[in-house]
Amino acid sequence: MLSLATNRILPLLLMAAAAVFFLLLFVVLPALIFLVSMWEKPRERPLVPADADAAQGNSDTLNRIIADATARGFALLGVFSDGDKGFQQGIVRLLLSPDRAILVKTLYMKVSSRCLMISQLPGDRWIITCDLVGTKDLSGLHAEEMLPGANFAAMLLYHRQRLEAQPEPVVPFPANGLPEHLHRHGLLRYQTMQAAGLVSPVRDFSATWVYTARGAAQLAGAQIRTMFAMNRARELSNAKQAEADLAERSFPQPPVAGPADGGAAEDAIAL
Secondary structure (H helix, E strand, C coil): CHHHHHHHHHHHHHHHHHHHHHHHHHHHHHHHHHHHHHHCCCECCCCEECCCCHHHCCCHHHHHHHHHHHHCCCEEEEEEECCCCHHHCCEEEEEECCCCCCEEEEEECCCCEEEEEEEEECCCEEEEEECCCCCCCCCCCEEEEECCCCCHHHHHHHHHHHHHCCCCCCECCCCCCHHHHHHHHHHHHHHHHHHCCCEEEEEHHHCEEEECHHHHHHHHHHHHHHHHCHHHHHHHHHHHHHHHHHHHHHCCCCCCCCHHHCCCCCCCCCC
């Protein structure tokens, strides 16, 4: 009797669990993202030089990325703050490749950190390869792909492969005024989303906005799609990591000459 009752109850429990999972994933979570998106007030701030104490903040992972980047000739342009305060403050380090085709942006916060590789295409469009995706872009200006857990070599390999697949040439970043250039691009994203009816200004002079119902709905859908794409992103990351490791063993990275032996200084590209 007990076995018979168990055989009848177990399918019902499994169906109930599946229904709860479906409800959480396709109703509760999108609704939560929707409500938070309409409540929060993102703001496009210019990067400012970080003070001495804040500039010390960084994670071991980002320190390794910065070391790998400079070993490959990327110039460290400085340490900046995103303008937030307290635990929300982001410490940004910018590194630029010798040909100015690839910008590495590391972002350190007390609660998280991430690295982005950015290249420009005509029309103010960006190709971005990152190790952790942030809030999805709704402006249509960013083509972003994620390699979770990948090291610098794997990210750089895949980013260059993505650039090679583009039919249009890469637009080099400016040699001077890069923080201001990034801020102008951020304002363009904001203006593009506003023109599409996806955001509404809160204080227009400071580029602070809230997502409209349409924008919040699109953002919720984009974040859910990102969750479903995580397995593919991990598989791609593992494949590119193996490919980069093989390339490193086959063709070791030569050391980059520094100022002491006649090479270019890391800060040769002026802000």
